[in-house]
Amino acid sequence: MPSVKNPLPRAEAAVFKALGHPARLHVVNELATGERCVSDLVDLTGLGWSTVSRHLSVLKAVGVVADEKRGLQIFYRLKLPCVARFTACLHAAAEGQDVRFTVNRCCAG
Amino acid sequence: MPSVKNPLPRAEAAVFKALGHPARLHVVNELATGERCVSDLVDLTGLGWSTVSRHLSVLKAVGVVADEKRGLQIFYRLKLPCVARFTACLHAAAEGQDVRFTVNRCCAG
DNA sequence: CTTGCATTTCACAAAATCGCGAAATAGAGA
DNA sequence: TCTCTATTTCGCGATTTTGTGAAATGCAAG
Numbered sequence: 001m002p003s004v005k006n007p008l009p010r011a012e013a014a015v016f017k018a019l020g021h022p023a024r025l026h027v028v029n030e031l032a033t034g035e036r037c038v039s040d041l042v043d044l045t046g047l048g049w050s051t052v053s054r055h056l057s058v059l060k061a062v063g064v065v066a067d068e069k070r071g072l073q074i075f076y077r078l079k080l081p082c083v084a085r086f087t088a089c090l091h092a093a094a095e096g097q098d099v100r101f102t103v104n105r106c107c108a109g
Numbered sequence: 110m111p112s113v114k115n116p117l118p119r120a121e122a123a124v125f126k127a128l129g130h131p132a133r134l135h136v137v138n139e140l141a142t143g144e145r146c147v148s149d150l151v152d153l154t155g156l157g158w159s160t161v162s163r164h165l166s167v168l169k170a171v172g173v174v175a176d177e178k179r180g181l182q183i184f185y186r187l188k189l190p191c192v193a194r195f196t197a198c199l200h201a202a203a204e205g206q207d208v209r210f211t212v213n214r215c216c217a218g
Numbered sequence: 219c220t221t222g223c224a225t226t227t228c229a230c231a232a233a234a235t236c237g238c239g240a241a242a243t244a245g246a247g248a
Numbered sequence: 249t250c251t252c253t254a255t256t257t258c259g260c261g262a263t264t265t266t267g268t269g270a271a272a273t274g275c276a277a278g
Contacts, residue, residue, distance in 0.1 A: 008131035009138065012199045016134065020126025021266090022117035029118060038225060051267050053226050063202065072224060072276070080202055086195040090121045093172065093189055130236090147255060160237050162256050181246065181254060 011062075018062045019083065023047060024055045027076075031065060032084040037073040120171075127171045128192065132156060133164045136185075140174060141193040146182040 019025055023045050030036060030044055042052050056076060059065045066079045078084070128134055132154050139145060139153055151161050165185060168174040175188045187193070 006135070009134045009196075010131050011203055012196055013129055013131040013134045015129075015199050016125050017129025020122055020124075020129040022119050022122040023266095025118045025122040025125065026115070029115075048268060049225070050227080050269075054266085057226080069275090074225065080199075082195065082198045086191065086198075087118075087121055089191045089195075090124050090189075094120055132236095157238055158255070159239075159257080163236085166256080178245090178254095183255065 015062045015064060018058050018064055021055065023051075024059055025087070027052075027055060028059065028064065028078060028083055029087065031076060031078040032081070035075045035077045037075050039073065041076070124171045124173060127167050127173055130164070132160075133168055134196070136161075136164060137168065137173065137187060137192055138196065140185060140187040141190065144184045144186045146184050148182065150185070 019028060026045060027036075027041050030041065036044075038049070038052060038056065041056070042049055045052060045055075047055075056065065056067070060067060060076075064078070064080050064083060065076050067074050067076050069075075128137060135154060136145075136150055139150065145153075147158070147161060147165065150165070151158055154161060154164075156164075165174065165176070169176060169185075173187070173189050173192065174185050176183050176185050178184075
């Protein structure tokens with residue numbers, strides 16, 4: 001029996017890691033309100049096209065967002081809405097509220 | 110009006126970033142079942158003492174875990190139980206289940 | 219086919235992160 | 249006080265990440 005009994009949660013950690021960048025989380029929060037094309041997200045973040053593009057590819061690789069081409073532009077949408085709810089929980093915790101009483105449904109959309 | 114309208118969610122991103130490492134997420138998952146001292150976590154992860162200690166300090170800095178000294182050892186506990194529920198959601202999504210029907214209460218403990 | 223637009227890929231330097239062993243620290247107990 | 253034990257901090261090299269401009273790609277319209 002190896003000293004490490006359970007396999008490391010690589011896949012799940014990758015999701016957290018993808019969300020663990022201010023610009024990417026900003027993008028995700030924006031996508032929580034609706035689809036956006038890359039151009040919108042470039043304006044939103046104030047970063048360069050190539051930078052935003054790579055951030056989006058990171059989010060896509062772990063399944064947090066999905067893209068769809070319509071017309072000339074590519075629209076990104078949030079694939080895991082529970083991310084937004086979890087973020088709301090973090091925000092509540094950061095505000096010092098007792099987390100035990102901020103009851104939200106999670107992972108339900 | 111600056112081109113970036115909303116401030117970047119640095120604090121929340123820091124939480125995701127802290128969880129975005131396999132070893133740290135492994136530790137958090139273990140703490141979800143109860144308190145552990147550093148020695149236990151060293152055994153669990155198979156990493157060196159200094160490495161585990163730094164991972165724990167990262168988790169503590171963002172408020173995900175808390176530590177308490179009792180006797181000779183320092184015990185760590187999970188401060189944000191909703192992390193465990195969110196992880197369960199990610200796992201369900203990874204299994205290909207329709208996320209809309211994996212209804213769990215989140216942020217309620 | 220050619221042009222023009224939206225987006226991605228590439229190459230690179232600066233910065234951050236990871237894991238380790240050695241050394242430092244804190245504090246309980248004799 | 250002195251010593252042992254548990255844990256943290258330090259310094260290091262190796263690896264990864266980030267942001268950028270330039271170049272490449274894909275594709276719709278003419």
